Amino acid sequence: MHINQLSVAELATEQNSLQQQYNALKARNLALDLTRGKPCTEQEDLSNALDGILKGDYFTADGSDTRNYGGLDGLPEARALFSEVLGTRAGETLVGGNSSLTLMYSVVEFALSEGLAGAASAWGNNDTVKFLCPVPGYDRHFSICEHLGIEMVTVPMLDSGPDMDRVEELVQQDHAIKGLWCVPRFSNPTGCVYSDDTVERIARLGLIAGDQFLVMWDNAYAVHTLYDDAPKLASISDFCRKHGTMDNVIQFGSTSKITFAGAGVSYLATSERNLAALKAHLAFQTIGPDKVNQLRHVRFLADMKTLAGHMAAHAAHISPRFDCVLEALTRELSGRGMGEWTSPRGGYFISFNTLPGQARKVVQLAGAIGVKLTPAGATFPYGEDPEDSNIRLAPTYPSLEDVKAAIESFVVCVKLAAVEDRLQRKA
Amino acid sequence: MHINQLSVAELATEQNSLQQQYNALKARNLALDLTRGKPCTEQEDLSNALDGILKGDYFTADGSDTRNYGGLDGLPEARALFSEVLGTRAGETLVGGNSSLTLMYSVVEFALSEGLAGAASAWGNNDTVKFLCPVPGYDRHFSICEHLGIEMVTVPMLDSGPDMDRVEELVQQDHAIKGLWCVPRFSNPTGCVYSDDTVERIARLGLIAGDQFLVMWDNAYAVHTLYDDAPKLASISDFCRKHGTMDNVIQFGSTSKITFAGAGVSYLATSERNLAALKAHLAFQTIGPDKVNQLRHVRFLADMKTLAGHMAAHAAHISPRFDCVLEALTRELSGRGMGEWTSPRGGYFISFNTLPGQARKVVQLAGAIGVKLTPAGATFPYGEDPEDSNIRLAPTYPSLEDVKAAIESFVVCVKLAAVEDRLQRKA
Numbered sequence: 001m002h003i004n005q006l007s008v009a010e011l012a013t014e015q016n017s018l019q020q021q022y023n024a025l026k027a028r029n030l031a032l033d034l035t036r037g038k039p040c041t042e043q044e045d046l047s048n049a050l051d052g053i054l055k056g057d058y059f060t061a062d063g064s065d066t067r068n069y070g071g072l073d074g075l076p077e078a079r080a081l082f083s084e085v086l087g088t089r090a091g092e093t094l095v096g097g098n099s100s101l102t103l104m105y106s107v108v109e110f111a112l113s114e115g116l117a118g119a120a121s122a123w124g125n126n127d128t129v130k131f132l133c134p135v136p137g138y139d140r141h142f143s144i145c146e147h148l149g150i151e152m153v154t155v156p157m158l159d160s161g162p163d164m165d166r167v168e169e170l171v172q173q174d175h176a177i178k179g180l181w182c183v184p185r186f187s188n189p190t191g192c193v194y195s196d197d198t199v200e201r202i203a204r205l206g207l208i209a210g211d212q213f214l215v216m217w218d219n220a221y222a223v224h225t226l227y228d229d230a231p232k233l234a235s236i237s238d239f240c241r242k243h244g245t246m247d248n249v250i251q252f253g254s255t256s257k258i259t260f261a262g263a264g265v266s267y268l269a270t271s272e273r274n275l276a277a278l279k280a281h282l283a284f285q286t287i288g289p290d291k292v293n294q295l296r297h298v299r300f301l302a303d304m305k306t307l308a309g310h311m312a313a314h315a316a317h318i319s320p321r322f323d324c325v326l327e328a329l330t331r332e333l334s335g336r337g338m339g340e341w342t343s344p345r346g347g348y349f350i351s352f353n354t355l356p357g358q359a360r361k362v363v364q365l366a367g368a369i370g371v372k373l374t375p376a377g378a379t380f381p382y383g384e385d386p387e388d389s390n391i392r393l394a395p396t397y398p399s400l401e402d403v404k405a406a407i408e409s410f411v412v413c414v415k416l417a418a419v420e421d422r423l424q425r426k427a
Numbered sequence: 428m429h430i431n432q433l434s435v436a437e438l439a440t441e442q443n444s445l446q447q448q449y450n451a452l453k454a455r456n457l458a459l460d461l462t463r464g465k466p467c468t469e470q471e472d473l474s475n476a477l478d479g480i481l482k483g484d485y486f487t488a489d490g491s492d493t494r495n496y497g498g499l500d501g502l503p504e505a506r507a508l509f510s511e512v513l514g515t516r517a518g519e520t521l522v523g524g525n526s527s528l529t530l531m532y533s534v535v536e537f538a539l540s541e542g543l544a545g546a547a548s549a550w551g552n553n554d555t556v557k558f559l560c561p562v563p564g565y566d567r568h569f570s571i572c573e574h575l576g577i578e579m580v581t582v583p584m585l586d587s588g589p590d591m592d593r594v595e596e597l598v599q600q601d602h603a604i605k606g607l608w609c610v611p612r613f614s615n616p617t618g619c620v621y622s623d624d625t626v627e628r629i630a631r632l633g634l635i636a637g638d639q640f641l642v643m644w645d646n647a648y649a650v651h652t653l654y655d656d657a658p659k660l661a662s663i664s665d666f667c668r669k670h671g672t673m674d675n676v677i678q679f680g681s682t683s684k685i686t687f688a689g690a691g692v693s694y695l696a697t698s699e700r701n702l703a704a705l706k707a708h709l710a711f712q713t714i715g716p717d718k719v720n721q722l723r724h725v726r727f728l729a730d731m732k733t734l735a736g737h738m739a740a741h742a743a744h745i746s747p748r749f750d751c752v753l754e755a756l757t758r759e760l761s762g763r764g765m766g767e768w769t770s771p772r773g774g775y776f777i778s779f780n781t782l783p784g785q786a787r788k789v790v791q792l793a794g795a796i797g798v799k800l801t802p803a804g805a806t807f808p809y810g811e812d813p814e815d816s817n818i819r820l821a822p823t824y825p826s827l828e829d830v831k832a833a834i835e836s837f838v839v840c841v842k843l844a845a846v847e848d849r850l851q852r853k854a
Contacts, residue, residue, distance in 0.1 A: 036496075038495055038496050039495065041492065044485070044492065044494040044495060047494075048483050048485070051478065051479055051480070051481045051482075051483075051485070051719065051723070052478055052479030052481070052482070053478070054478045054479070055479070056475055056478075058471070058475070058478075065468065065471060066689070066690070067471040067474075067687040067688065067689060067690060068465055068466065068468075068471060068687070068688045068689055069463075069465050069683075069688045069689050070689065071689070097524055097525065097717070098524065098716070098717040099712075099713045099714060099715075101712060101713055101714060102712050102713045105711060105712040105713075106712075113540075140711075143711055144711055147708075147711040256496075260494040260495070260719060261494065261495045261496045262493070262494060262495055262496050262497065262498070262714065262715055262716075262717065262718050262719070263493070263494060263717045263718065263719035263720065281574075284532060284567075284570055284571055284574040285526075285528060285529050285532040285533075286525075286526045286528055286529045286532075287526060287528060287689065288526075288689050289525070289689075290524070290525040290689065290690045290717065290720065291689050291690065292478065292687060292689070292690035293690065293717065293720065296478070
């Protein structure tokens with residue numbers, strides 16, 4: 001029954017029952033963890049062939065030696081392959097080291113302190129620099145802004161992506177806004193895929209917000225589908241070319257959730273003008289990325305068809321975990337008015353919203369019985385969720401059995417918090 | 428005969444003969460390159476076992492999975508091994524990605540903009556920030572300073588290392604000086620090894636120059652000996668501990684010239700305080716380095732004895748090239764007063780000084796007959812050698828045959844420039 005329909009007596013009865021279930025869970029001394037958006041061991045095993053795949057042949061198709069220095073923008077064959085993943089052109093794509101976060105940090109730091117179009121374009125010339133952050137979102141994006149002194153302005157995340165009416169209104173009003181963070185496919189944590197209309201409106205933002213505006217398009221889950229009905233993402237490059245805004249968008253990705261989480265390759269795509277500026281900046285910091293590892297990846301992932309088969313093998317590990325979480329949430333919470341959740345068709349996360357003001361309590365209740373959840377607020381800038389309702393669930397790393405135990409426990413905590421809250425309000 | 432002893436007629440005769448030799452070289456259409464301080468293909472081959480060495484076992488001694496995320500300071504076993512290379516402690520050593528240049532850039536950028544000991548310690552709080560640069564030195568060190576707006580003050584490089592009288596005088600006089608670049612063993616390009624006294628005086632600089640002073644100790648050639656009589660380098664850590672200046676020194680190194688130039692691992696060592704500050708900063712930019720490649724390196728290099736054997740195999744490729752260069756220089760230029768050169772016992776370079784004002788001309792003469800040399804001035808800040816005399820010779824990459832042809836041509840150019848110069852002065 002919906003929580004709004006329960007009498008005080010019925011609420012008290014349910015509280016009593018939930019408290020018993022909670023105590024029973026506590027007695028089990030669980031040690032479960034739904035915090036980490038990282039691949040499970042079986043997923044890592046899928047790429048074990050990487051080490052040794054070169055069989056002594058360290059040379060590229062054009063005969064260059066990947067072992068030696070050089071090649072700031074990566075191997076030509078790696079640029080070709082990963083530009084296909086991003087839906088860009090090889091000449092507009094740079095392939096780097098093991099972390100796209102490093103590329104993102106470099107871009108923001110460079111745009112801030114030196115400027116993508118020369119010193120006059122540096123964001124740091126202004127007293128205040130702001131970024132738009134769709135919420136809930138990815139904490140490491142927010143940390144980059146906070147660390148570099150960029151103010152964050154939140155906009156609501158809808159099922160279609162960021163609330164574009166609000167985004168357009170804000171960039172028109174406030175020219176201190178220089179950027180927008182996006183995870184356009186299977187957004188972290190809601191799992192939404194930006195609609196074609198949203199993608200086009202984002203591609204047009206440079207026309208409204210000015211030359212210095214930069215969309216940080218973190219396409220981390222570009223090929224990370226879990227179900228056949230997963231929505232496709234429109235090509236932002238195509239829209240940018242149409243509207244003449246290639247300089248206003250930088251796309252990122254990595255193989256962290258394709259091959260090895262910590263030992264993959266990262267990539268970045270943008271206009272040739274931006275790429276030249278970034279390369280000139282990167283040249284002071286490195287002689288080049290690990291091209292041997294890029295060659296391993298090219299040999300291993302080969303082409304988009306091989307890569308798709310590999311991603312299907314990942315999905316075979318992840319989708320049962322997603323199914324397990326979604327089944328438990330639906331079974332236990334559907335129609336009860338105690339919370340809402342997303343049903344992503346890919347990616348690594350499920351986003352759960354408790355009733356307002358209960359996220360911290362749910363996380364605390366779960367922690368006290370050995371079920372570690374991502375801290376409430378982590379999906380918001382400065383760790384502050386004004387509604388105190390969003391919780392990011394990350395079911396990929398634990399075993400299926402542990403995911404099941406964790407989500408059953410989570411559901412009890414959600415219900416207990418909701419019922420207690422209702423009782424307090426009625427008291 | 429010494430050039431000073433030659434009459435005009437003798438000079439003219441020698442010029443004529445040299446011009447004929449030069450023309451003959453030109454007719455050979457050479458395409459030789461002594462510019463690149465990079466290992467030759469045979470050296471890269473020495474580490475071919477790296478790819479595939481894991482044989483499917485991606486786990487560390489303590490059972491952690493190198494494939495997954497995490498471990499900002501590197502694998503424990505990698506920290507242990509490379510702290511031995513640097514002569515530091517594992518707990519004071521961080522192991523990173525494929526480029527020590529990246530670590531160096533990060534350190535300077537961090538000390539400048541944020542401060543190793545909090546915001547009040549940031550060099551950027553001062554209007555002017557200066558670094559001491561022993562010359563001749565390494566162009567990429569100078570480029571970092573130039574890119575980040577740090578003024579460079581040169582000090583002479585002696586056979587014992589930087590001229591410490593001058594260094595101490597400068598840091599006492601000018602508190603805008605915040606750093607000193609060092610390549611302490613087989614310095615780039617002179618190949619000198621800092622004397623024990625110099626190392627101790629550098630370790631004491633923090634006591635004179637103040638808390639914010641930082642020695643950038645780029646120990647790039649720590650284990651890169653070519654001959655058995657190569658001088659050892661004193662441990663700067665030991666001296667720093669003695670004088671209480673651990674916070675004033677950061678040591679760097681990499682396996683770029685141990686395993687693969689572009690696909691090795693880098694490392695950094697400093698006080699635990701500095702290391703904690705750097706890690707907190709790096710955490711915004713990366714989730715961790717490529718630990719799989721670190722594990723490969725630990726399995727491959729194993730211990731200091733195995734590593735020494737591996738370095739001896741490198742030396743077997745490099746020392747004949749050094750011998751060839753030094754033999755030609757000695758044979759053709761010894762006692763002739765046309766230039767001076769160093770005879771390094773390790774490292775990658777030989778430093779040659781022409782008579783004052785002739786380096787650019789020699790480089791130009793050599794280039795015109797197909798022998799590419801490092802641009803004159805490259806070993807000085809802003810590319811400006813006030814004497815126009817230093818030329819860095821890098822004989823490791825070309826075949827021995829090409830090194831021989833290149834150095835024979837170089838010698839002709841040096842002589843021709845010297846004789847023409849003398850004739851002009853006498854005219």
